[in-house]
Structures are given as structure tokens and as C-alpha cells.
Amino acid sequence: MPDPRPEDALLFRPEWSRATLASIGDAVITTDTEGRVTFLNPVAQALTGWTQDEAAGVSVETVFKIVHPETRAIIESPTVRALKEGVNVGLTNRSLLIAKDGTELPIGPIDDSAAPIRNDKGDLAGVVLVFRDISELCRQERAVQVALAYAENIIATLREPFVVLDKSLRVKTANRAFYTIFHVEREETEGRFIFDLGNGQWNIPRLRTLLDEVLSNQQPVLDFDMEHDFPVIGKKLMLLNAHRFESVESHPELILLAIEDITEHKQSEVALEKKNERLHLLWETASVLLSATDPDAMLHGLIAKVGPQMGVDTYFNFMVDDSGNALGLVSWEGIPEDIIRSIEQVPFGHLIKGTVALHRQPIVATHIQQSEDPKAEWVKSLGLRAYVCNPLISDSVLLGSLSFGSRSKDDFDPDELTFLQTISHYVALAYAKLRTQAAVSAREKQFRFILDSIPQKITTTKPDGGVDYLNPQWMEYTGLTFEQLRNWGWQQCLHPNDVVEHVRRWQHSINTGEKFDCESRFRRVDGEYRWHLTRRVPMRDETGQIIMWVGANTDVHDIKLVEMALLDSEIRYRRLFETAKDGILILDTESGRITDANPFMSEMLGYSHEHFLGKELWEIGLFSDKAANEAAVRTLQDKGYIRYEHLPLETSQELRVEVEVVANAYREDHQKVIQCNIRDITERSRLEKQMQEQAAALEDLHRRKDEFLAMLSHELRNPLAPIINAVQLLSLQTNEGKVQQKARTIIERQVGQLTRLVDDLLEVSRITTGRIHIQQNRVGLNGIVERALETVRPLMDQHKHELTVTLSPQPIWLNADAARMEQVIVNLLTNAAKYTPDRGRISLTVQQEHNEAVLRVRDTGIGIAPELLPHIFDLFIQAERSLDRSQGGLGIGLSLVQRLVEMHGGRVDASSVLGQGSEFVVRLPVMVTPASDSQSPPEETAEPAGTSLRVLVVDDNEDAAQSLGLLLESAGHDVRIAYDGLSAV
Numbered sequence: 001m002p003d004p005r006p007e008d009a010l011l012f013r014p015e016w017s018r019a020t021l022a023s024i025g026d027a028v029i030t031t032d033t034e035g036r037v038t039f040l041n042p043v044a045q046a047l048t049g050w051t052q053d054e055a056a057g058v059s060v061e062t063v064f065k066i067v068h069p070e071t072r073a074i075i076e077s078p079t080v081r082a083l084k085e086g087v088n089v090g091l092t093n094r095s096l097l098i099a100k101d102g103t104e105l106p107i108g109p110i111d112d113s114a115a116p117i118r119n120d121k122g123d124l125a126g127v128v129l130v131f132r133d134i135s136e137l138c139r140q141e142r143a144v145q146v147a148l149a150y151a152e153n154i155i156a157t158l159r160e161p162f163v164v165l166d167k168s169l170r171v172k173t174a175n176r177a178f179y180t181i182f183h184v185e186r187e188e189t190e191g192r193f194i195f196d197l198g199n200g201q202w203n204i205p206r207l208r209t210l211l212d213e214v215l216s217n218q219q220p221v222l223d224f225d226m227e228h229d230f231p232v233i234g235k236k237l238m239l240l241n242a243h244r245f246e247s248v249e250s251h252p253e254l255i256l257l258a259i260e261d262i263t264e265h266k267q268s269e270v271a272l273e274k275k276n277e278r279l280h281l282l283w284e285t286a287s288v289l290l291s292a293t294d295p296d297a298m299l300h301g302l303i304a305k306v307g308p309q310m311g312v313d314t315y316f317n318f319m320v321d322d323s324g325n326a327l328g329l330v331s332w333e334g335i336p337e338d339i340i341r342s343i344e345q346v347p348f349g350h351l352i353k354g355t356v357a358l359h360r361q362p363i364v365a366t367h368i369q370q371s372e373d374p375k376a377e378w379v380k381s382l383g384l385r386a387y388v389c390n391p392l393i394s395d396s397v398l399l400g401s402l403s404f405g406s407r408s409k410d411d412f413d414p415d416e417l418t419f420l421q422t423i424s425h426y427v428a429l430a431y432a433k434l435r436t437q438a439a440v441s442a443r444e445k446q447f448r449f450i451l452d453s454i455p456q457k458i459t460t461t462k463p464d465g466g467v468d469y470l471n472p473q474w475m476e477y478t479g480l481t482f483e484q485l486r487n488w489g490w491q492q493c494l495h496p497n498d499v500v501e502h503v504r505r506w507q508h509s510i511n512t513g514e515k516f517d518c519e520s521r522f523r524r525v526d527g528e529y530r531w532h533l534t535r536r537v538p539m540r541d542e543t544g545q546i547i548m549w550v551g552a553n554t555d556v557h558d559i560k561l562v563e564m565a566l567l568d569s570e571i572r573y574r575r576l577f578e579t580a581k582d583g584i585l586i587l588d589t590e591s592g593r594i595t596d597a598n599p600f601m602s603e604m605l606g607y608s609h610e611h612f613l614g615k616e617l618w619e620i621g622l623f624s625d626k627a628a629n630e631a632a633v634r635t636l637q638d639k640g641y642i643r644y645e646h647l648p649l650e651t652s653q654e655l656r657v658e659v660e661v662v663a664n665a666y667r668e669d670h671q672k673v674i675q676c677n678i679r680d681i682t683e684r685s686r687l688e689k690q691m692q693e694q695a696a697a698l699e700d701l702h703r704r705k706d707e708f709l710a711m712l713s714h715e716l717r718n719p720l721a722p723i724i725n726a727v728q729l730l731s732l733q734t735n736e737g738k739v740q741q742k743a744r745t746i747i748e749r750q751v752g753q754l755t756r757l758v759d760d761l762l763e764v765s766r767i768t769t770g771r772i773h774i775q776q777n778r779v780g781l782n783g784i785v786e787r788a789l790e791t792v793r794p795l796m797d798q799h800k801h802e803l804t805v806t807l808s809p810q811p812i813w814l815n816a817d818a819a820r821m822e823q824v825i826v827n828l829l830t831n832a833a834k835y836t837p838d839r840g841r842i843s844l845t846v847q848q849e850h851n852e853a854v855l856r857v858r859d860t861g862i863g864i865a866p867e868l869l870p871h872i873f874d875l876f877i878q879a880e881r882s883l884d885r886s887q888g889g890l891g892i893g894l895s896l897v898q899r900l901v902e903m904h905g906g907r908v909d910a911s912s913v914l915g916q917g918s919e920f921v922v923r924l925p926v927m928v929t930p931a932s933d934s935q936s937p938p939e940e941t942a943e944p945a946g947t948s949l950r951v952l953v954v955d956d957n958e959d960a961a962q963s964l965g966l967l968l969e970s971a972g973h974d975v976r977i978a979y980d981g982l983s984a985v
Contacts, residue, residue: 026131027041027043027107027131029044029055029060029063030128030129031079031127035083036057036060038126040052040055040063047107048063064077066107067104068096069094069096078090078091081114087116090113094106094134095107105135106138107131108134113130115127160261161175161182162175162177163178163194164254166255167255169194170191171189171194172254178259184197201232204226207228211255220241225237225239235263238262239260241257241258241260243255299317299333299402300333303333306419310412311408312404312405312406313334313405314333314405316335316343316403317330317332317402318346318403319392319399321345329346339382352389356389356390357391360393364388366386367410368385379405384407385407386405386409386410388404390420390421394432454473457471457477457532457554457555458471458474459490459551459552460548461551463545463546463547464510465507466486467489468486468487477525478523479524493523498520501520502518502520506518506536513538515537516535517535518533519533519556519560520534522553531555531557536549536551536552583600583601584601585675585678587673589665592616592674594615595613597609604680605650617632636663636674640666641665642661643661646658658681658682660678662677662679663677709761716754716758716761717758720751725964772900774820776815776817779821780812781812782846788826789805799839799840800839801833803843804844806844806845806846815925820903821900823896824922825844825857828897831893832858832918836859836860843856843857852925853926855924864918873897875895901922905924907922908921909923948972950974951976952976
């Protein structure tokens with residue numbers, strides 16, 4: 001409900017009802033013109049203690065009696081003046097109403113408390129008085145005052161500075177901590193504008209930001225950080241909390257500002273953070289240094305990190321040189337190059353670093369620029385103000401020195417010195433580790449060299465069993481790379497049936513540390529699995545821990561096959577044993593005499609059991625005499641094992657048998673005995689002899705085959721010569737018809753083919769008998785190629801092949817047989833033409849690569865099947881799909897190429913993809929180029945054309961001699977013919 005406010009000229013209207021006045025929430029009293037009460041609403045009745053009936057007609061000053069709350073003086077009622085002057089009159093702000101029963105109540109005005117009442121004519125009709133009970137408000141104000149006093153007492157005892165500001169940011173009050181910490185007086189603080197305190201010391205931008213935020217927002221600001229450098233007390237780091245209090249009644253608006261000095265806390269945090277950073281850097285540096293391969297590079301990076309924190313801008317790293325009496329500079333930073341050259345070597349005892357090396361004690365130099373020490377003169381000349389030099393020592397061995405310098409400060413604090421000394425310690429450890437690693441690496445290199453040279457396959461493994469080294473014999477045997485075999489990759493070479501057992505036993509050795517022995521099959525590069533004996537032993541350190549395993553794989557395939565054969569034989573003989581076909585003898589170890597023989601022995605030799613007892617072995621025919629028998633027994637006594645094969649024995653019927661004797665010495669019933677197992681190997685010996693005879697027969701047959709080929713090729717050449725001569729004679733006839741010409745052409749072509757086949761047979765003979773000979777001279781490769789091209793050009797043209805030839809722009813000289821090398825090139829080009837479709841492409845490239853001449857023949861033909869490629873250079877090997885069977889051939893061309901190239905110290909390789917052509921690459925050693933390559937061949941002298949000569953033809957083949965004679969006579973020569981040497985002479 002709105003406050004009842006009397007108007008300036010409140011008109012009296014009789015129609016006002018008591019209900020209206022009664023509904024007003026404040027106390028209302030009306031009077032007449034004489035000041036007598038005419039009406040009290042219920043609120044007024046309750047406050048004054050007067051009822052309407054009691055108060056009616058009573059003076060208003062009696063009913064509404066008020067006094068001053070502090071002086072107790074009676075206060076004139078505002079109605080008196082309102083009646084006298086006819087104006088609105090206000091009530092004193094704070095008054096005490098004395099109720100009828102003497103109760104005192106604080107009351108307060110409502111704007112103009114008393115106002116005149118006028119009638120319709122405007123004449124004064126009385127006064128209306130409005131007031132209210134402010135007991136609750138007073139109680140609240142007293143509570144606020146008590147709280148403020150309590151708060152002021154708390155603030156006064158706070159150790160943190162506290163300031164109370166009014167809304168104009170002037171200091172109302174501050175606690176003792178504020179005056180003490182900031183060195184200010186109360187008189188020069190209270191009532192002052194906060195930014196003017198201390199002659200403007202508190203004019204801080206961050207503080208302005210905080211207070212502007214507090215004034216503009218209703219929310220408090222907490223933990224607002226501020227840093228300021230005060231002239232008197234220095235730099236302070238503070239956290240500010242500010243809270244704004246709105247004005248309440250008579251209490252103005254206030255701003256509470258709490259200041260927490262966190263300077264020391266922050267400094268401790270910074271120091272701790274710096275210490276943690278150094279510890280982290282130290283840990284990081286130690287980790288990197290102990291794993292570094294270049295401590296010098298690590299030091300450069302370290303200075304970049306440490307320098308800004310510790311003021312270090314220079315360092316020197318010296319190491320003891322080979323003389324052992326001086327230091328050599330290995331790395332530095334912060335010093336010009338020209339100055340560095342003057343200290344590249346420092347003898348022990350010179351300068352500070354030399355003194356450190358001599359005495360092996362660190363030296364710290366401070367305030368160098370004020371120092372008169374002559375040994376500090378050099379670092380002083382560098383502008384250094386503080387300097388520390390630490391010796392680098394590991395295991396009591398001086399390695400060098402490490403120095404740090406600063407141009408920005410005069411000394412290092414203890415923590416910094418400890419840090420730099422620790423860094424030096426880790427640098428020394430890093431250098432010592434590198435030296436140790438270098439020594440270990442050198443020893444390991446020697447060890448690896450030894451292992452690489454051992455013919456056996458050597459392996460080293462890590463403690464967990466993973467292979468970390470294989471000598472070259474492994475890669476050569478398996479055809480795999482080290483990366484494929486390392487760790488556990490070698491398992492792929494094991495026979496599938498051997499993997500599980502081999503790995504199980506190896507894992508057992510890894511777990512127990514026991515020596516590893518295992519026989520398994522390993523795959524060779526050609527796919528064959530061969531038996532190997534694998535042995536590995538652990539290498540331990542001084543604590544007994546396994547640091548590695550060293551093992552060897554020995555190829556025992558042949559032995560294993562023999563053993564397996566023997567095992568099979570033993571199985572057979574065991575069956576014979578069951579049927580009395582094997583014998584066993586037991587001997588006394590000391591005397592070597594037979595103490596027992598099984599029944600099978602009796603059956604074998606036809607003697608009774610008693611016949612053997614008490615005899616020595618030589619007496620039953622196993623040794624030639626007693627001396628040999630005693631020597632065998634001594635060997636058994638020493639080694640415990642002896643074995644003989646092919647020993648002759650005679651039966652009681654004087655039949656000769658061959659036996660195998662295996663003797664072992666072992667203990668039985670605490671006594672040492674000798675057991676001899678005697679097996680009949682007569683049949684095996686017969687088979688071995690038979691195999692040897694068959695091998696000799698095969699070798700003789702092979703030799704006869706070679707002789708037959710040689711004879712056949714020679715005999716085939718004899719009739720060819722007269723046929724060729726006869727064909728040439730026919731070609732000289734001028735009256736030859738078309739049919740004759742065609743027939744002669746066919747004969748020429750087929751004779752040429754037959755000649756090539758005969759030549760191939762001769763080459764087969766030479767290859768198989770090893771009678772290929774070469775005559776090496778200095779020859780140019782390009783010239784050989786050109787002559788070969790002339791030979792194969794007709795074949796290329798016949799098939800319309802596109803032949804591309806690229807020769808070396810520079811001469812390539814070979815020490816070679818020109819004719820044989822031409823034969824190599826012709827064979828390769830002929831082979832390419834033979835397997836390349838018509839209009840296919842064939843290329844020939846000649847170039848020099850380093851000290852080799854490289855000749856490549858590439859075609860776009862049908863290619864070579866993968867299964868044929870490894871055997872392409874074998875004798876009589878031909879592809880099944882030759883495109884030109886007219887060329888024929890015996891399949892020896894490529895074999896001859898390989899043989900001739902290898903005889904010249906070169907090699908030939910073939911590569912092909914089926915259906916995409918083939919490439920053959922010949923590599924030959926080149927000769928050193930002579931001073932002048934322009935050596936012209938000698939000019940040939942020839943008889944002028946048309947000159948008739950006297951010619952003697954000698955041949956034991958009459959047709960050959962006569963046909964050649966006719967051919968020469970047709971050319972105009974005088975010819976004589978002889979059929980043997982004697983006639984020719």
C-alpha cells in the first residue's frame with residue numbers, strides 16, 4: 001500500500017469513511033482546529049495505547065507525546081505548527097513515542113508528517129498526522145553497528161592489510177597490518193584518495209582496473225593478482241579481494257579491499273619451480289648424455305637451456321690429449337674463433353683449466369674483473385665476471401675439464417655450483433662410456449672378424465634368445481638376408497617337422513641357462529634340407545647373469561646320413577641278432593680276455609661258446625697280432641670307445657667274412673667291462689665295391705661318348721668340304737637353269753645348316769674334353785661387335801627384326817681372343833633372333849662401367865620359363881618353343897658363351913620374364929688404356945687381282961682335294977693335287 005501523504009491543502013470531506021483511514025498501514029491521527037483528537041486509526045491506537053473513545057477530544061500533544069531519543073527532551077508535536085501556520089510540517093528523524101502506559105517506541109516520519117485539513121471553502125478544518133513504528137529498523141541498525149564493530153575488531157587483528165574505501169575511493173579506515181607492511185601513517189592515509197597515497201605510490205594500473213571492476217559490477221572480485229615495485233619496500237606480489245557494500249539508510253556505500261602479500265610465497269614458488277626445472281633439466285641431461293654419441297653437441301644444446309636461467313653464456317670443454325700432459329680443446333661456445341686458436345692446447349698447470357687438470361680439483365673464480373690473479377688474466381680478458389672449472393674424472397681417471405663462465409654476474413650461488421658440478425660429472429660419465437664403447441666396439445670388431453672367418457655358421461643371441469649376429473656363412477647358406485634371419489626369423493629355415501622340438505629345447509636352455517645341443521635340418525639356398533648340429537653356450541658377467549649366447553651350426557648332413565644308414569643297418573642287424581646273425585663279446589677290462597660270448601657269435605663263426613672264453617681278440621682273428629690287440633685295449637681303457645670297419649675274420653670252415661666292430665667300455669655292477677659288437681658287413685662291402693665298379697664304368701662310358709662326338713664331328717666335316725666346293729663350282733656355271741639354281745640354293749642353305757651343326761658338335765667335344773683354347777691380345781670391343789653384326793645381319797633381315805646398336809663413344813680395350821669374343825656376341829644375337837617373333841626388337845648396348853666392359857643383349861621375344869632360367873647355360877638346354885626351328889642347334893651356344901666369358905675373367909647373367917623377352921649381360925675386365933689408342937693395324941699386301949698362281953692342294957680326301965682343285969682352276973690358277981704328305985713333298 002502506498003504511503004499516506006497529506007496534500008498541501010487537504011480538503012475535509014465528510015464522506016471520508018473511517019474504513020478508509022483504518023486501512024492505512026501507518027498510524028494516522030486527525031485533529032480539529034483546536035488540536036483536539038478527532039480520529040485514531042487502529043495502528044495509531046496500538047502505538048499510543050489510546051482507544052478512539054479515550055482519545056476523542058483530548059489534546060493531540062497528550063495522546064501523541066514524543067521525546068528526543070538521546071536528550072529525553074520533549075519534542076513539540078508537528079501538528080502545532082501545522083495548525084498555526086497552515087503548512088506541512090515534518091517529524092524529527094528519530095523520536096521516541098511515550099505510549100499511554102509509558103512504553104517507549106521509536107517512530108519515524110513519512111516525508112511531511114503533519115498536514116492541514118481544509119474544507120470546501122478552503123478554510124482550515126484540522127490537521128492530519130501520519131507516523132510509523134521503526135522499532136525493527138532500529139534493531140537492525142543496532143545489529144549492523146554491532147557487526148561493524150565486531151568486523152572492525154577482526155580487521156584490526158588481521159595480519160593481512162585491509163582497507164575500507166568510500167564510493168569516491170577515499171580511505172575510510174585501514175588496519176594496523178596495512179600501515180605496518182606498507183610503511184604509511186594513519187594521518188596521511190585516512191580521507192586520502194587511494195591513488196594519491198605515498199605521493200602517488202598507489203597509482204597502480206592493475207589497482208585501477210580492480211576498483212573500476214568493483215564499482216561497475218555488483219559481484220565481488222577475488223584473488224586479483226597485482227605486482228608493484230614500491231620505492232620504500234621494493235617489489236611486492238599481492239592478491240587482492242574487493243567487495244562492494246551498497247548504502248543502507250544512513251550508512252554510505254563502502255568498498256572493502258583485502259590485500260594479501262604473497263611476495264615470499266611467490267618467491268618460494270619461483271625458487272622451487274626453478275629448482276624443479278634444474279632437477280628436470282639435470283635428469284634430462286643425464287639421460288641424454290648417458291645415451292649420447294656426441295657429448296659435444298649435447299653441451300651446445302645444454303648451454304642454450306641453462307644459460308638464461310643461470311647466466312651462463314660461455315663454456316669450454318677440454319680433453320686430455322694423447323701425450324697425457326696437456327688438454328686439447330674439443331668444444332666451446334661464446335668465444336670468438338681467433339681467441340679460441342690461442343688455447344687449442346693447454347699444458348697441465350697453465351691457466352685455470354690446466355691447474356684444475358693438474359690438481360684434479362674444481363676452481364671457482366668470482367669477481368674476476370676485480371681479480372689480480374695472473375691465472376685468471378685470460379678469462380678476465382674475455383669479459384667474464386664469474387668462472388667455474390670442473391675436472392672430468394671417471395673411475396679415478398682424468399679425462400679432461402669442463403668450464404662455465406658468465407658475463408652477467410660476479411658469482412654463482414651454491415645451488416648453481418652444485419648443478420654445474422653435477423653436469424660435469426655426467427659429461428665425464430658420457431665420455432667414459434663412449435671410450436668404453438669404442439674399446440668394446442674394437443674388441444667386438446675383432447671378435448666379429450674372427451667369427452666371420454670361421455667356416456662354420458656362427459650365431460650370437462641376446463639373453464632372451466633373439467639372434468643379433470650371424471656370420472656371412474649363414475646368409476650364404478640360406479640365401480636370406482640378416483634382417484630376415486635376425487631375432488627368431490631363422491625358424492623359417494628349419495624343417496617343418498623339426499621346428500617344435502628345436503624351439504622347445506632352445507627355450508628350455510634360455511630358461512635354465514643350460515648348454516644347448518640339438519640336431520635339426522636347415523634349408524639350403526637351393527631348397528635342400530641338411531642336418532646340422534647346433535650348439536650354444538651362455539656367456540655370463542661377473543654376477544653370473546647371462547649377457548649373450550654364442551653358438552655354432554655344423555653341417556653334419558653326410559655324417560647323419562651315414563648314421564641313419566647305420567641305424568637302418570642296425571635295425572636290420574637287430575633282426576639278424578634275433579636270428580643269430582650278430583655277435584657280442586664281453587671282455588675283461590684289465591686283461592682284455594673274453595669272458596662271455598652270445599650264441600649268435602658261435603653261429604657266425606661256427607665255434608662253440610667255450611671256444612671264445614679266455615681268449616684275446618687277436619686269437620680269434622680280429623687283430624693281426626698280440627701287440628695290435630693290446631694297443632686297441634689300451635685305447636679302449638683311455639677313451640672308452642673304439643670302432644673298426646672291414647676287419648677280416650675266418651669261420652671254423654675257413655670262410656672269409658668282413659665284420660664291423662664297435663667296442664665300448666662301461667661300468668656294470670660296479671665293474672668296468674668292455675663290450676664288442678661284431679656285425680657281418682660282407683654284403684655291404686660287396687655293394688660298395690659294386691658301386692665303385694659301376695662309377696668307373698660310367699666314367700669310362702662318358703669318356704668314350706666324348707671321343708665319339710669328337711670323331712663324329714671330324715668325320716662329318718670331311719664330306720662337307722667337297723660338297724661346299726662342288727656347290728661353288730656349280731654357282732660359277734653360266735648356263736644354269738631356274739630349277740638348277742633353286743636346287744643349288746637349297747643345297748647351299750642346308751649345307752650351311754649342316755656345317756653349323758658339325759661346328760656345334762666340335763664345340764661340344766672341346767667343352768666336354770676341356771680343349772677350348774684362347775689366344776688373348778689387346779683388342780677393341782667395338783670392332784669385335786661390328787664384325788659380329790656383319791655375321792648376324794642377314795638373319796636379322798630375314799626375320800625383319802629391328803636391331804638397335806649402341807656402342808661406347810670411347811674405345812674399350814680388352815685382353816681377349818677376338819675370334820672367340822666375336823663368337824660370344826654372335827651366339828647371343830643368334831639366340832635372341834631365334835626366340836624373337838618377326839618384326840620384334842633386339843638391342844645391343846656396349847658401355848664401360850668402372851673397370852668392366854658391359855655388353856647387354858635384350859629382346860622382346862617369348863622369354864625364358866622360370867624353371868629353365870637357372871639351367872639356361874647348361875649343355876644341350878633349349879627352350880621348347882623355338883620360333884625358328886630352321887636355325888636348329890644343339891643347345892650349346894649359351895653354354896659356350898658362359899665358358900668363353902669365364903675364360904676371359906668375366907661373367908654372364910640372364911634375366912627374363914616369360915612372354916616379355918630376355919636380357920643377357922656380359923661383364924669383362926677392361927685393359928688399362930694405353931698412352932695412344934690410335935694404333936692402326938698393319939696393312940695387308942695382296943696379289944693384284946687377276947694374277948695366276950701356282951697352287952698345291954693336299955688332302956687325304958680325294959673328293960675334297962679334287963673339288964678344291966677344280967674350283968681354283970676355274971679361277972685361273974695352276975693347280976697340283978696330292979693325297980698324302982709324301983706325295984706333296
